[in-house]
């Protein structure tokens with residue numbers, strides 16, 4: 115399809131929109147027209163009956179409109195992965211025989227140490243970002259490695275490929291092997307340098323994140339300094355919290371009388387820009403503390419199953435007004451697809467509900483959809499900018515075709531559109547994700563009119 119010479123819109127689509135709103139976890143809006151302006155922002159959303167008025171007002175022709183096929187194609191917001199280790203993609207799908215701390219020592223640290231080699235980092239990081247975009251992850255919050263150069267390379271690659279992301283150079287100055295550890299002062303210096311570097315890029319899609327790996331791999335002095343850097347540059351903080359019982363016992367030994375959550379708080383690392391992965395365990399008081407600090411949780415059910423860390427109670431977190439998003443936690447999680455994270459989040463909730471009283475409601479697929487999109491944006495503080503379809507927001511979106519030629523599942527004439535959407539979420543994969551947009555720009559999938 116070619117746009118008319120008069121077209122002032124970057125894209126105009128007509129068809130079904132599926133998204134979360136303030137009122138509903140999932141809304142299915144049929145027969146809509148949505149326009150995206152030259153800056154990649156949503157210029158209008160209205161009923162298709164208003165076509166002529168809208169065309170005049172926003173400067174496009176009928177021929178410029180891309181019509182989605184009703185009943186099988188729809189637009190939805192891009193997925194937001196709130197917790198993923200970019201370097202761990204290289205060994206994903208292997209090494210699930212050990213629990214967290216042994217897994218880190220035997221598989222993770224040796225693998226991450228390879229990113230000292232910048233050529234290796236180039237190849238590996240290009241693959242993971244490309245894969246995520248194909249999977250419809252339009253926003254990702256990455257842990258890189260301890261290496262400054264490789265972390266810069268990850269920045270360059272996401273900038274080139276057009277993903278929206280948060281990136282942290284990982285900090286580790288204790289309890290780590292000789293071949294994969296930093297001097298405390300170097301870790302502080304490199305973190306500040308990295309934060310400044312990313313801010314100076316002035317790329318609106320890329321944000322630096324202060325990233326202590328977790329309490330066990332950082333000295334108290336380092337944690338304190340990282341809190342200062344986050345405050346000085348007003349940037350977010352990400353780490354791991356209450357993932358596995360062995361880990362928690364060791365934190366308690368290091369900080370007698372403090373909960374794991376209180377250790378981060380004591381170092382000024384909990385604020386409204388903090389998000390912590392896992393939180394499978396922990397007391398009421400710890401969750402209250404997260405809630406008081408307006409800190410958020412990146413729920414990573416796939417990883418928690420694989421390395422048998424525990425099952426986080428998302429229902430309870432939501433009831434406590436703690437913001438929750440989903441993370442793949444590659445490579446604790448074997449899949450880099452947020453569709454898998456959604457499915458595992460539902461299953462985790464189902465399993466938990468077996469030991470709860472009758473009043474406990476497990477998460478629904480609509481809630482999982484919210485967590486994978488708008489919920490994740492709340493965690494990252496991006497909910498004013500993206501996460502659903504609203505005029506003025508950036509167009510970060512996926513064009514889904516439930517009946518793509520090579521679709522891994524089948525639809526039937528009798529299927530209600532709600533069932534078609536649910537089938538995609540429960541059974542679909544990248545073969546159904548025909549186009550991926552970040553800020554209005556096509557970053558993966560096929561160009562032109564959808565099939």
Ligand code: GUN
Pocket residue numbers: 199214218222327328354357417443446
């Ligand atoms: N805790 C500290 N580091 C890691 C990591 O790389 N993955 C997971 N799942 N937990 C961690």
Ligand code: FE
Pocket residue numbers: 197199354391443446
């Ligand atoms: Fe992790």
